[in-house]
Amino acid sequence: MSSFDHDPIVEMRNIEKHFGPVIALNGVSFDIRPGECHCLLGDNGAGKSTFIKTMSGVHKPTRGDILFEGKRMDFASPRDAMTAGIATVYQDLAMIPLMSVTRNFWMGREPVKRVGPFSFMDFGLANDVTMEEMRKMGINLRSPDQAVGTLSGGERQTVAIARAVYFGAKVLILDEPTSALGVRQTANVLATIDKVRKAGIGVVFITHNVRHAMAVGDRFTVLNRGKTLGTAQRGQITPEELQDLMAGGQELVALEGSLGGTV
């Protein structure tokens, strides 16, 4: 795996996060290298969301260090993390359905051209870049003017991913990008993850679906009740083992028997 030749872009060491009396994270370590897809697995309530929000600057860790390219970092806001190169694609907050693909793609970073004392949004450039970036991700838009609402869920995720990549993300955090998607759209998003990884970007892929994780993951870290249960490399672990780790190891074995191995 070529990605192991590189130092990690982001390293999270023994992160703890307390919300009042609740210990949401109790010593989580995680790192992400360029060009790898590191899957973060865990059942609901395992602390996945809290952890990635810490990584993307929404929460400040109670204890523990965040190292970005080897240096200690204190992200005061998501904006700081974004500027450093950590982009997060949230499942539901990615896109504004009523606005066109171009307007969404450039939202907050619109290109402008000056005409005399006035500056206008440069729609020619914006449309061309949007079409090109979407084509690279394997989506041919009918028109850059079409509303995001007309796109499928997978295509929306892809727009958000393409946007993050275009604006120079070094680490891309995907918060359950496949959980609301159908089979074919999931395949599209997984293919997109693969493309992004090949471009040298580190992808943090949060999911609770072992099969999706196994399809693209290079490494797998399992969270359970606010702790890391360990990190495994591709080929060192079977889907069944991952599944058991996620569920805490016990009940699922029995349950799986009665369900005929369909979980």
Add this chain to the structure above:
Amino acid sequence: MSSTGAVLDERIKETSKLRKALIRPELGAIVGTVAVFLFFIIFAGDSGMFNAQGVLNWSTVSAQFVIIAVGACMLMIAGEFDLSVGSMIGFAGMSIAIFSVTLGWPVWFAILLTFAICIAIGALNGLIVVRTGLPSFIVTLAFLFILRGFTIFFPQLIERRTIIGGIAERAADDWLAPVFGGKVGGVFFDWLASQGLIAVFERGTRAGEPIVNGIPMLIVWALGLMIVAHVVLTRTRFGNWVFAAGGDAQAARYVGVPVARVKILMFMFTAFCATVFATCQVMEFGSAGADRGLLKEFEAIIAVVIGGALLTGGYGSVIGAALGALIFGVVQQGLFFAGVESSLFRVFLGVILLFAVILNTYIRRIITGER
């Protein structure tokens, strides 16, 4: 999916050029405008509604609606309402009257001070909405009553009456007053009259002068505000932020759009538009009344909704809102020309509002792919 690129989804039908051209937020308003004009050409075509004087009559009324509709439209697209527009109109007019007539300050100073006060109140509206996260419906409803109360209280306290006149005399030599109360293009109308293209007065002190001797500044303001707002909204970076703030404030914040600033600025713009309306009205009537601007906030909102904007924000068109305002003005004055009982104006308005909104909902579903 192969890396060579996707093919177009075979389930998406090709849309025709005509359909594409029709599918726009303003369609409902365009259809409504055409229908309204056809109606009055048929039923009031020979009543003088479409000669120079008649056109000026309904254009002026429409221009009033346009001015407040443009402000309400931008604010609604940014995801907020302002119910205090009508009270703001009364308040601003009264403020100009008190400063210039009662206190005897120069009219230009009274106008500028009023603009500053009203825009500051708009900013306060916005600040409260943004800081508290309360619905703007409630916050501006409070200001609807607060401002109306002051508009009645101050003139009664100071002058013991609720209408203050005498502004026309005070404004006679003022340099700023004509920007709101003046007319432009007098020379052009003189020429039209000399060519026999428009009627002239036949008797009285103004015999020989054209009946229409210029375009009121009110109309110039309406057109100017409409064009500027349309260009800002559709062609600039700030316009994209307005759509984003109204479409999904949280998503916009995540990518660095200054949502709070955008919303507050839009509240200030709405207040600015209300003050322009009030200043033009005060200069035209020469007086300010405590009951001016009643219900204007709803008329503005109706015009905006007819124009295709979404009540929940993030979607709409300034041109559509202006057409909505035009429908308003034409119907209101047209019923008078057609000799119809004027109370039917409201019936007509309700019917056209309903039809426009149904049509707009349908159009929006096509655009956004909702089902």
